[in-house]
Amino acid sequence: MTTTATNVNTGSNYVQGATGEWEVVIGLEIHAQLATKSKIFSASATAFGAEPNAQANLVDLGYPGVLPVLNREAVRMAVKFGLGVGAKVSRRSVFARKNYFYPDLPKGYQISQYERPIVEDGTVEVLLDDGAWKTVGITRAHLEEDAGKSLHEGLGAASGIDLNRAGTPLLEIVSEPDLRSAKEAVAYLKKIHTLVRYLEICDGNMQEGSFRCDANVSVRRVGQPKFGTRCEIKNVNSFRFVEKAINYEVMRQIDLLEGGGQVVQETRLYDANKDETRSMRSKEEANDYRYFPDPDLLPVELDAAFLDEVRRTLPELPDEKAARFQQQYGLSAYDAGVLTASRELADYYEAVVREVGGEPKLCANWTMGDLSGFLNKENLEIGQSKVDAPRLAGLVKRILDQTVSGKLAKDVFEAMWTEGRDADAVIEAKGLRQITDTSAIERAIDEVMAANPKQLAEYRSGKDKLFGFFVGQTMKATGGKANPAQLNELLKKKLGG
Amino acid sequence: MSLHTHSIAALAEGLAARRFSAVELAEHFLKRIESANPRLNAFVTITRERALADARRADEARAKGGAPRLAGVPIAHKDIFCTDGIRTSCGSRMLDNFVAPYDATVVEKLARAGTVLLGKTNMDEFAMGSSNETSYYGPVRNPWDLAKVPGGSSGGSAAAVAARLAPAATGTDTGGSIRQPAALVGISGIKPTYGRVSRYGMIAFASSLDQGGIFAASAEDCAYLLHAMAGFDPRDSTSVDSPVPDYVGELGTPVKGLRIGLVKEFFGEGLDAATAALVQASIDRYRRLGAEIVEVSCPSLPLSVPTYYVVAPAECSSNLSRFDGVRFGYRCENPKDLLDLYKRSRGEGFGAEVKRRIMTGTYVLSAGYYDAYYLKAQKVRTLIANDFRRAFAAADLLVCPTSPTPAFDLGSKVDDPITMYLNDIYTIGANLAGLPAMSIPCGFIGHLPVGLQLIGPHFGESRILSAAHAFQRETDWHRRTPAAYA
Numbered sequence: 001m002t003t004t005a006t007n008v009n010t011g012s013n014y015v016q017g018a019t020g021e022w023e024v025v026i027g028l029e030i031h032a033q034l035a036t037k038s039k040i041f042s043a044s045a046t047a048f049g050a051e052p053n054a055q056a057n058l059v060d061l062g063y064p065g066v067l068p069v070l071n072r073e074a075v076r077m078a079v080k081f082g083l084g085v086g087a088k089v090s091r092r093s094v095f096a097r098k099n100y101f102y103p104d105l106p107k108g109y110q111i112s113q114y115e116r117p118i119v120e121d122g123t124v125e126v127l128l129d130d131g132a133w134k135t136v137g138i139t140r141a142h143l144e145e146d147a148g149k150s151l152h153e154g155l156g157a158a159s160g161i162d163l164n165r166a167g168t169p170l171l172e173i174v175s176e177p178d179l180r181s182a183k184e185a186v187a188y189l190k191k192i193h194t195l196v197r198y199l200e201i202c203d204g205n206m207q208e209g210s211f212r213c214d215a216n217v218s219v220r221r222v223g224q225p226k227f228g229t230r231c232e233i234k235n236v237n238s239f240r241f242v243e244k245a246i247n248y249e250v251m252r253q254i255d256l257l258e259g260g261g262q263v264v265q266e267t268r269l270y271d272a273n274k275d276e277t278r279s280m281r282s283k284e285e286a287n288d289y290r291y292f293p294d295p296d297l298l299p300v301e302l303d304a305a306f307l308d309e310v311r312r313t314l315p316e317l318p319d320e321k322a323a324r325f326q327q328q329y330g331l332s333a334y335d336a337g338v339l340t341a342s343r344e345l346a347d348y349y350e351a352v353v354r355e356v357g358g359e360p361k362l363c364a365n366w367t368m369g370d371l372s373g374f375l376n377k378e379n380l381e382i383g384q385s386k387v388d389a390p391r392l393a394g395l396v397k398r399i400l401d402q403t404v405s406g407k408l409a410k411d412v413f414e415a416m417w418t419e420g421r422d423a424d425a426v427i428e429a430k431g432l433r434q435i436t437d438t439s440a441i442e443r444a445i446d447e448v449m450a451a452n453p454k455q456l457a458e459y460r461s462g463k464d465k466l467f468g469f470f471v472g473q474t475m476k477a478t479g480g481k482a483n484p485a486q487l488n489e490l491l492k493k494k495l496g497g
Numbered sequence: 498m499s500l501h502t503h504s505i506a507a508l509a510e511g512l513a514a515r516r517f518s519a520v521e522l523a524e525h526f527l528k529r530i531e532s533a534n535p536r537l538n539a540f541v542t543i544t545r546e547r548a549l550a551d552a553r554r555a556d557e558a559r560a561k562g563g564a565p566r567l568a569g570v571p572i573a574h575k576d577i578f579c580t581d582g583i584r585t586s587c588g589s590r591m592l593d594n595f596v597a598p599y600d601a602t603v604v605e606k607l608a609r610a611g612t613v614l615l616g617k618t619n620m621d622e623f624a625m626g627s628s629n630e631t632s633y634y635g636p637v638r639n640p641w642d643l644a645k646v647p648g649g650s651s652g653g654s655a656a657a658v659a660a661r662l663a664p665a666a667t668g669t670d671t672g673g674s675i676r677q678p679a680a681l682v683g684i685s686g687i688k689p690t691y692g693r694v695s696r697y698g699m700i701a702f703a704s705s706l707d708q709g710g711i712f713a714a715s716a717e718d719c720a721y722l723l724h725a726m727a728g729f730d731p732r733d734s735t736s737v738d739s740p741v742p743d744y745v746g747e748l749g750t751p752v753k754g755l756r757i758g759l760v761k762e763f764f765g766e767g768l769d770a771a772t773a774a775l776v777q778a779s780i781d782r783y784r785r786l787g788a789e790i791v792e793v794s795c796p797s798l799p800l801s802v803p804t805y806y807v808v809a810p811a812e813c814s815s816n817l818s819r820f821d822g823v824r825f826g827y828r829c830e831n832p833k834d835l836l837d838l839y840k841r842s843r844g845e846g847f848g849a850e851v852k853r854r855i856m857t858g859t860y861v862l863s864a865g866y867y868d869a870y871y872l873k874a875q876k877v878r879t880l881i882a883n884d885f886r887r888a889f890a891a892a893d894l895l896v897c898p899t900s901p902t903p904a905f906d907l908g909s910k911v912d913d914p915i916t917m918y919l920n921d922i923y924t925i926g927a928n929l930a931g932l933p934a935m936s937i938p939c940g941f942i943g944h945l946p947v948g949l950q951l952i953g954p955h956f957g958e959s960r961i962l963s964a965a966h967a968f969q970r971e972t973d974w975h976r977r978t979p980a981a982y983a
Contacts, residue, residue, distance in 0.1 A: 058598065058599060061824060062819040062824070063598070063599075063819075063824075063825065064579065064585070064587070064592065064595070064597070064700045064701075064819070064820075064825070064826075065578075065579045065585075065597070065601060065697065065698040065699055065700045065701070066697070066698070067696060067697050067732060067733050067734065068734070069731065069732060069733075069734050070734065097815050099814075099815050099818060099862070101818065101821060101839055103821075103823050103835065106819060106823075106824065107818060107819045108815070108817075108818020108819050108821060109815050109818055161823070161824075288863055288864045290814075290815070290859065290862035290863060290864075290867075291862075291867075292811060292812075292815070292862055292867070292871060295703075295704035295705035295735075295812055296701075296704050296734060296735065297734050297735075298734055298735065
């Protein structure tokens with residue numbers, strides 16, 4: 001790996017308050033919904049969007065007498081994650097009951113791993129905006145079941161309960177308090193998001209709630225060894241909101257402390273409409289969950305053979321892939337990082353390179369530039385791209401064989417995107433073929449020179465800056481189609497007399 | 498007709514030979530139930546139509562040939578086992594209106610074995626009690642003396658079999674709830690090894706201790722039923738995947754050479770002298786049958802009652818959280834908000850003993866108390882299990898009393914939970930260690946029966962049943978019936 005990780009805060013993250021500088025300390029708890037077909041303790045389906053309670057069987061409803069049976073696939077996925085972050089995968093983990101009353105919690109307890117989680121002590125490397133790498137510790141990741149949903153709309157004074165989500169398998173990934181700014185938190189969150197999708201253990205869909213996060217935020221004066229009192233911000237459901245919610249919370253805490261107040265340990269909810277956090281419940285109001293090992297479930301015992309079997313199914317992970325991209329394609333760390341942010345994007349890029357038969361840097365520029373631009377503009381995933389890899393490769397080939405200039409290629413790409421045609425068809429139809437015929441370019445230069453005698457004279461008397469003027473005029477005369485390199489060369493010769 | 502005094506084997510043989518039909522048999526028992534139940538209160542639901550339908554199906558199967566060996570044998574289920582389409586109340590107001598939408602595995606297996614369901618039996622509320630006095634449906638009475646308790650929590654099943662209202666009935670045993678009532682009404686009852694019988698569909702009291710089992714007149718009868726009930730169930734993660742032995746076929750295993758261990762700690766203070774004498778006489782009988790009697794010690798066993806009364810309430814406090822008035826069961830009238838719904842539904846739906854245990858359990862699991870109570874209790878539980886392991890190195894089977902006294906008067910202990918809890922002193926150990934154990938009748942004190950308890954090593958059901966069978970070939974205590982139900 002080509003990373004040089006450091007957890008030393010360089011100070012660039014410090015927040016300036018009215019009375020001095022503050023350091024921000026953040027830890028994230030991420031809930032990743034595991035992509036199993038059925039629930040963690042029952043055979044009900046987990047698909048999103050079904051009619052309320054259509055995917056809740058007697059086990060999910062917590063009927064008298066029913067018992068949970070662990071879904072082995074959920075365990076396999078948790079192990080995959082553990083191996084993917086270089087963590088210790090426990091040979092023996094234990095499910096406990098977290099007891100509290102709520103209508104969307106049918107049994108009156110949530111089954112969750114508590115004292116003996118399946119994954120402990122992992123790390124991920126996160127690439128920060130300034131190009132530096134940071135190691136973020138993962139304290140633990142444990143398996144648990146999701147609760148249902150309470151519905152408060154359209155039912156008059158009553159509330160409805162939808163238990164479709166009850167029993168959906170979750171992997172709760174708890175980071176160390178290693179993050180020092182909202183940006184770092186988002187970078188870490190994105191890294192985990194990338195990782196779970198690489199591992200194919202979570203679809204990462206934040207809108208449907210299959211990837212969500214709580215942020216523990218505190219501040220302390222620079223140099224103060226002890227952490228400040230933290231607040232937990234619940235269920236922030238987009239990368240942008242995570243950043244905004246943390247930044248709001250940081251300023252709230254600093255203002256509070258600088259005003260002589262105290263931060264109260266509490267759970268706060270982020271309101272995206274108002275861009276603020278507000279108190280949900282304080283530590284004093286917190287439940288005593290009365291955790292104890294669930295007697296209905298045996299401890300999860302994993303043997304070496306199973307761990308090896310899972311290890312063999314691990315795909316090339318983002319960091320490995322990025323390192324390979326740098327080495328194999330000569331890309332910068334930044335480019336390699338962007339292209340490996342999702343497995344699909346990386347696959348797309350590699351398909352373009354393969355099809356073109358080389359020129360990895362040019363392929364990278366097109367993938368990260370125009371293609372990503374259009375995807376972002378239309379809010380599409382790479383899998384939904386209107387220009388597939390062979391077609392983008394077709395365009396790159398036409399740039400390489402000088403059929404189109406790089407500049408006109410942008411227009412070609414736009415037409416390919418909107419019209420759904422391949423590069424050659426667009427080039428033909430629009431007559432965008434590059435002019436590489438020397439005599440044709442020379443003819444155009446002659447015409448421009450003849451039409452601009454004054455500028456020609458000035459140029460020849462030493463006003464070099466006018467070279468650009470002649471390039472522009474000649475390009476215009478050829479409808480932008482002249483090969484730029486040839487044009488430069490011929491122009492230089494002719495203007496020189 | 499005296500069909501109600503037949504053994505299971507005799508019933509099966511009679512049905513197979515078409516000497517009587519399953520419908521006749523069901524009708525015979527239904528009539529006995531309908532006549533006796535107003536006095537005994539053993540049944541909370543009599544499933545007359547279901548019984549006759551089951552019986553007709555059994556008769557058809559018998560006529561066609563190839564019917565299972567228990568086809569047409571009537572049974573009753575403790576009302577803790579979920580029965581599809583039939584109210585399953587667990588002896589509680591909380592589930593008075595609860596019609597289960599599915600069959601427990603035990604119910605399913607016994608139905609597949611061809612048995613005929615006569616009804617659901619009364620029990621202590623959520624199986625919490627040793628006298629059957631905590632039932633929402635009122636106490637069950639002991640067929641030997643209506644002023645006495647039948648024991649609990651499976652008191653209805655025990656009384657039903659004792660009064661020959663059913664040839665066999667299911668029960669559950671968390672701290673003695675099969676063995677103690679079996680002893681108090683003079684019948685045989687076995688609690689198998691934890692994990693031997695599926696808990697799926699058996700409403701949970703204390704999940705790590707609960708185990709389903711069976712009551713019948715004799716060990717032989719129990720062997721027939723247990724064989725049909727036992728076995729691995731993929732729906733219960735704690736059920737054990739090991740083959741079910743041929744309990745009936747192995748009944749003849751001789752006692753000669755069997756090492757019978759007497760647990761020193763079980764013969765100390767608190768044991769009624771007359772009971773002790775009957776147990777001693779039973780031990781002498783085993784010696785005469787060729788068993789070797791050895792003394793063993795289980796020094797941690799006296800801690801079993803306090804240990805149990807931490808572990809069981811802890812698990813029950815969590816298991817009973819699902820009864821919240823939201824999805825099924827009792828819901829209070831006009832709740833003003835969510836908290837009110839919870840408080841009143843649970844406050845009105847549960848009885849005093851259940852509430853006492855929920856509160857005890859909630860306390861022992863609370864932050865700051867967990868280590869001192871729950872964790873400590875789990876450690877003691879391990880010590881007790883280790884004691885038994887050592888004992889079973891020296892002995893093949895342990896023999897001791899089932900209950901310190903014969904049946905006591907209704908109402909005499911109901912206000913004194915500690916005294917009531919001490920009733921379970923000889924039975925709780927087997928639950929804490931997950932061991933199979935059985936109670937069989939071994940004599941009478943006055944007109945009241947006394948039980949002898951046999952405890953085996955894990956999966957030693959066959960050994961227990963054959964030792965009990967050997968005893969019952971030499972004695973007729975198990976054939977005695979109360980005069981009013983002869």
